[in-house]
Amino acid sequence: MHVPSLLAVTAHGQHRWAVALVGLLMLGSANAQDTDTRTSVIAAPVTTTQWSDPLEALGTLRADESVTLSATVTDTIAELSFNDGQRVAEGDLLIRLHDSAEQAELRAAQALRRERENAVRRARQLQDRNVGTRAEYEDAQAQLAQVNAQIDEIQSSLADHRIRAPFAGTVGQRDISVGALVTPGTELITLDKLDHMKLDFTVPATFLGALEPGMSLSATTASYPEQIFRGEVTSIGTRIDPVSRSVSVRAQLPNPDRTLLPGMLMIVTLERRSRETLVVPESVLVPSGERQYVMRIARDADNQIQRRRVEIGARRAGEVEIHSGLQAGDWVVSHGTTQVRDGDHVDILALDDGSREISDILKAARDEEDSG
Incomplete structure (x- = not known):
């Protein structure tokens, strides 16, 4: 009658021993991680850099000054x-x-002016001696003024030539x-001022409030795919296009080498809300639902991992803006985030500052280990 109870007690005792054994194994494993095995990771620094919210558009280049010269005669x-x-x-x-005909007319008019100047001098002398009349002197002056006007007209015609x-x-x-x-009206030659270029493009009117003269921008063109041209907004249109609901914007780009030419198509990136902010590589983020975490490396605590929640901002190629949760100079795990947990201690294999590919970093680490 007591056998079932004994079996139950025995089974219950075995269960408690099993639970205790598992606990000891887990503790031993944790202690082993703390004292013996440390995961090697690649770290990335939290840096402060200039950041802006990009707005892209297509633009067309124009010369700073441009004219087609033509004849007027x-x-x-x-x-x-x-x-x-x-x-x-x-x-x-x-x-x-x-202009040979005009030159001949000018010489004749100049000769006539010398004759009229002499006539004015004689009339003045006669008037001074009370021999000539004032009317004669004024008439001579009028004839001289007439020939001077004729000379001016001929010289203007010569300038047109x-x-x-x-x-x-x-x-x-x-x-x-x-x-x-x-x-x-005959078009003879074009003349362009190319040391600075005007860049005209349109932006949706919804962004009008974010536009202002002096905004920085960068521009690229298929003609020079490796180059980035930088400039700034100089003016914003005063009307919204009722069809496209966009506003025209004009910027100026320095062009000291005269590589840019009128008519080129440019891809424009406006740098809105320029600011200094904390930035980390996107690879450090550990998402959990709608929240984002990072594995911070506490270097003052023997490289202990601290799982930190962060508030992120905008993203751009390979980088993300950090609003809170980290400070400039912190190190976070960028490669190996899935291999570590909060409280672990790690070895830092290398510091990824963005200047080298990960494959190059790993190869350098292997080579250093082999040589050691």
């Missing part, structure tokens, strides 16, 4: 004083039209030759 080309793509200074003579650079810039390709007949 009808005549033939007598001289061309430039080559294709030549840089010229403001006021340089580019094209001279035949000389086409000069209105500003310093680079001329385009020449499509005209000496002897060609030109008429008013």
